Amino acid sequence: MYHSFKDNIFVMIKRLAIVLLLLCWGNRSMAQSTELEDERFFIDLSTGLSVNNNSFTDTWDPSPAGHLNFRLPFYAGQLETGLRYIRFNGNAPSEEDSDFHSIYIHLGWNYPINVSSWYQISPTLRFGNHLMLFDESVVFTNNSGTERFVTDQSESEFAYELALQNQIKLRDHWYINATVSYNRTLTFSPLPVTLFSIGITRSFTQPTWLKTFIR
Amino acid sequence: MSLLRAFFLLLTISIASQGYAQKRSATDSLNNAGKMRPNDIIKENKQWNRASTDLFTYWMDSGLYGYYGAQPKILLDGIPVDINYFGWQNVNMLPLFIEDIKKSTSRFIPQVYENSLASAGLINFKTAAVDTGLSFKSSFYIGNESGDPGPFIFDSLKTTPNIDRWGPDGSFSVAYRKANWYAKGLFSFRNHQQTDLISNQRIHITASVLGTNQQYENYKIQTIARSGLFETGYSAENWNVKARALYGEDKNYLFLQAFGREIPTKNKYLQVALEGEYETGNWLFSNRYIGHDKRIGKRFPLHTYIFDWSQTSHTFSSSAKYRGANYSFKPGIIYERLRTEAPGIRQPYNDLATFFLDGRFTVSSFSDFTLHFNIDYDEDQAAESLRFGLPTSFVEEWKIIPELFYSEQLPLRQNSFPYWLSRGYTFADFLDISIDQPLESFNNKLTGVKLTNRFFISDNFSLELEQKVIHHDALNIPWQVVEENEFLDTQPGQFTATREGGTRFEFRAQITNSISGLLRQQFNLQLQNTISGTARYKQYYGQIPETKISYQLDITPVPNLGLSLLASYRSSTEWLEYQALEGVEYKLPSGIPIRPFSGTFHTKTPSFTNIVVSAQKWFWDRRINTQFSVQNLLNQEVRTHTLGAELFTKFNIKLGVTF
Numbered sequence: 017m018y019h020s021f022k023d024n025i026f027v028m029i030k031r032l033a034i035v036l037l038l039l040c041w042g043n044r045s046m047a048q049s050t051e052l053e054d055e056r057f058f059i060d061l062s063t064g065l066s067v068n069n070n071s072f073t074d075t076w077d078p079s080p081a082g083h084l085n086f087r088l089p090f091y092a093g094q095l096e097t098g099l100r101y102i103r104f105n106g107n108a109p110s111e112e113d114s115d116f117h118s119i120y121i122h123l124g125w126n127y128p129i130n131v132s133s134w135y136q137i138s139p140t141l142r143f144g145n146h147l148m149l150f151d152e153s154v155v156f157t158n159n160s161g162t163e164r165f166v167t168d169q170s171e172s173e174f175a176y177e178l179a180l181q182n183q184i185k186l187r188d189h190w191y192i193n194a195t196v197s198y199n200r201t202l203t204f205s206p207l208p209v210t211l212f213s214i215g216i217t218r219s220f221t222q223p224t225w226l227k228t229f230i231r
Numbered sequence: 232m233s234l235l236r237a238f239f240l241l242l243t244i245s246i247a248s249q250g251y252a253q254k255r256s257a258t259d260s261l262n263n264a265g266k267m268r269p270n271d272i273i274k275e276n277k278q279w280n281r282a283s284t285d286l287f288t289y290w291m292d293s294g295l296y297g298y299y300g301a302q303p304k305i306l307l308d309g310i311p312v313d314i315n316y317f318g319w320q321n322v323n324m325l326p327l328f329i330e331d332i333k334k335s336t337s338r339f340i341p342q343v344y345e346n347s348l349a350s351a352g353l354i355n356f357k358t359a360a361v362d363t364g365l366s367f368k369s370s371f372y373i374g375n376e377s378g379d380p381g382p383f384i385f386d387s388l389k390t391t392p393n394i395d396r397w398g399p400d401g402s403f404s405v406a407y408r409k410a411n412w413y414a415k416g417l418f419s420f421r422n423h424q425q426t427d428l429i430s431n432q433r434i435h436i437t438a439s440v441l442g443t444n445q446q447y448e449n450y451k452i453q454t455i456a457r458s459g460l461f462e463t464g465y466s467a468e469n470w471n472v473k474a475r476a477l478y479g480e481d482k483n484y485l486f487l488q489a490f491g492r493e494i495p496t497k498n499k500y501l502q503v504a505l506e507g508e509y510e511t512g513n514w515l516f517s518n519r520y521i522g523h524d525k526r527i528g529k530r531f532p533l534h535t536y537i538f539d540w541s542q543t544s545h546t547f548s549s550s551a552k553y554r555g556a557n558y559s560f561k562p563g564i565i566y567e568r569l570r571t572e573a574p575g576i577r578q579p580y581n582d583l584a585t586f587f588l589d590g591r592f593t594v595s596s597f598s599d600f601t602l603h604f605n606i607d608y609d610e611d612q613a614a615e616s617l618r619f620g621l622p623t624s625f626v627e628e629w630k631i632i633p634e635l636f637y638s639e640q641l642p643l644r645q646n647s648f649p650y651w652l653s654r655g656y657t658f659a660d661f662l663d664i665s666i667d668q669p670l671e672s673f674n675n676k677l678t679g680v681k682l683t684n685r686f687f688i689s690d691n692f693s694l695e696l697e698q699k700v701i702h703h704d705a706l707n708i709p710w711q712v713v714e715e716n717e718f719l720d721t722q723p724g725q726f727t728a729t730r731e732g733g734t735r736f737e738f739r740a741q742i743t744n745s746i747s748g749l750l751r752q753q754f755n756l757q758l759q760n761t762i763s764g765t766a767r768y769k770q771y772y773g774q775i776p777e778t779k780i781s782y783q784l785d786i787t788p789v790p791n792l793g794l795s796l797l798a799s800y801r802s803s804t805e806w807l808e809y810q811a812l813e814g815v816e817y818k819l820p821s822g823i824p825i826r827p828f829s830g831t832f833h834t835k836t837p838s839f840t841n842i843v844v845s846a847q848k849w850f851w852d853r854r855i856n857t858q859f860s861v862q863n864l865l866n867q868e869v870r871t872h873t874l875g876a877e878l879f880t881k882f883n884i885k886l887g888v889t890f
Binding site for chain 2: 075076091104106114116145148150154167171172173174201202203204205207228229230231
């Protein structure tokens with residue numbers, strides 16, 4: 017039982033190391049970050065598809081994701097918070113309907129690296145709560161019917177996500193974003209989902225109240 | 232080993248950076264970013280021994296009486312709050328706004344503290360003064376342990392039981408201050424779901440056996456604590472008054488040691504307090520009245536058992552402190568009238584009077600003599616306590632404090648379940664707790680000697696060494712040797728409360744280092760051992776870990792951001808009352824078509840290392856506060872009781888706002 021979780025931690029550490037490597041690699045480009053962008057905050061609206069099959073996504077088929085994300089300058093990088101919705105339709109080995117709504121509410125930090133004047137990449141670490149709302153609960157009953165075990169219809173679990181965000185400038189304030197992300201929910205049997213997302217980003221000048229807030 | 236290396240590296244850095252020294256008081260330890268719930272504040276002081284069956288409510292031991300003896304006194308701003316129900320204290324039912332607790336004070340030897348008798352140690356939560364004008368504060372907490380089944384709950388071949396859920400907790404506070412007058416109101420609630428397999432089924436079936444199976448109700452196994460407070464005060468130049476009303480309610484699963492498992496209860500506590508101080512010349516006069524009403528009743532209306540235990544009390548205390556040039560003394564009196572009503576108790580009244588004297592005399596330019604004496608009367612019974620100390624500083628960098636103490640404790644002050652049974656309470660009969668020999672009732676008596684050495688190596692670096700020997704001349708140990716039951720895990724066996732004796736030794740070392748406001752680190756080592764004693768005495772103290780080691784690091788790298796690391800090691804303990812369960816498997820009820828999922832009871836809890844990392848960030852000129860922490864990062868088997876839930880890796884989030 018403990019091995020399973022330790023595996024999770026080791027996987028997380030391994031992936032975090034890759035992000036840190038990327039971060040070090042991009043450090044030289046840090047100076048290219050423009051002052052203008054330090055004064056902006058960003059809203060990303062994107063949709064994504066699962067791109068890597070595993071036993072979880074083989075059992076529960078993920079619908080296209082809808083993702084809303086806010087980013088703003090925070091210490092050396094950007095603080096971000098957002099919400100992603102996916103509907104999972106299951107062909108789980110159960111008589112019950114185990115379809116569920118998945119809502120991932122996250123907080124994260126990324127480190128933007130300007131590759132060119134129009135292209136930026138950002139290694140990102142997110143963590144948050146994965147809320148699962150099941151269509152039905154399960155009632156397990158023993159043979160004689162004297163004992164019942166009723167499951168909850170909702171469940172929350174911690175999930176972390178490693179992502180590489182790509183941002184391509186279209187014109188003033190408008191960008192295309194494309195992200196590859198790996199999300200892992202730390203349930204007993206982990207729920208790994210790899211997504212490729214694409215969407216649009218709009219930047220805004222950071223209002224004074226927001227600067228005060230973050231301070 | 233790598234942790235040890237990191238510690239010494241930090242130690243080296245700190246010694247090298249003495250130029251940045253800024254002295255901080257030893258009690259200023261509440262900057263830990265992982266402080267989210269009341270028990271987080273208590274565990275900041277590593278001297279407390281703690282054990283729990285649900286990881287929400289804890290037995291506490293100050294080193295004086297163990298987990299089943301008298302529990303330490305809990306105080307809020309110096310006023311005691313008696314939330315002790317037969318030795319089970321749930322501090323979650325205290326109206327505490329965690330962010331407002333600016334300091335906690337712990338004491339580990341018998342004394343009278345702020346006009347309250349605290350013969351088993353104490354912890355006092357001191358809140359911050361109310362700001363001028365109107366202020367509003369609120370906070371919200373939620374925690375989650377990893378390892379839940381997720382959607383695999385629908386797959387009977389893969390599903391696992393859900394494990395404990397934490398919170399949500401919420402607190403709301405409104406306060407107003409104008410010049411010398413202030414008022415504040417506070418409401419808080421805290422929730423905990425006992426979903427760990429080791430306790431969930433037992434609690435479910437116990438509740439059912441005690442009456443809820445009369446008509447099938449699927450009660451959620453959950454502890455719900457609510458509390459509120461209203462306080463107002465006025466301070467003038469040389470006098471002040473304060474009035475407080477406090478309410479606490481706890482729908483709990485009280486672990487009744489005599490029963491050997493949990494019992495559903497609904498505990499209520501109501502307190503009204505009024506206190507005032509007047510200073511004239513060298514004298515300080517303090518007076519206080521506290522009225523309280525506490526009750527234990529049914530958790531669910533369907534339950535057939537009659538707990539029906541209630542107690543009202545009126546306590547008056549008065550003291551006068553005189554400060555001279557080379558001496559000070561403080562005589563005082565506490566009078567308490569108790570009315571305890573429960574089935575079988577024929578004489579409900581107790582009149583208790585405590586006389587006390589504290590004194591401090593300067594013996595020489597480098598040494599003081601301290602004295603404490605109190606005598607506690609319960610009608611025809613009396614208990615005396617005496618303490619001498621000789622704090623001495625031969626040089627500025629070294630302080631040595633030898634202390635000698637003798638303490639007696641009345642049976643009523645032990646507030647144990649067997650005490651109330653000896654008064655006629657019939658609840659044990661209903662629970663089929665078998666008592667073959669009379670439960671003994673007598674004064675606890677202990678003698679102790681303590682030697683503390685404090686070395687102030689530099690302005691930012693201190694070392695404290697302490698040795699303590701306690702000899703129990705008489706210690707009342709309630710003991711329940713449980714029997715194993717297939718469905719309920721335990722059922723009560725033979726219950727006794729006997730006179731035991733023995734000697735305990737404790738060694739403690741603490742190294743504290745701080746660099747300006749940037750970094751603070753503390754290393755603690757505590758060794759506790761039974762030197763000699765009766766067989767039961769040795770078995771009883773097997774519940775206390777012999778070795779505890781901890782290292783805490785708090786860093787503030789930039790303003791409004793705090794990071795903390797706490798690594799603690801605790802050696803194994805042994806709960807021999809549960810010998811009948813050794814090696815017994817616990818599992819979901821038989822026949823339920825879920826893949827086999829079970830665990831095994833062990834009287835020995837494992838030793839473990841628990842690593843906690845936490846971060847705290849303030850926003851909007853510190854109006855918004857966010858906290859995040861991960862407990863048990865290594866996912867070791869963190870368990871403190873044979874029947875207790877295990878703490879898996881756990882994530883906590885807390886959000887607070889202040890206006």
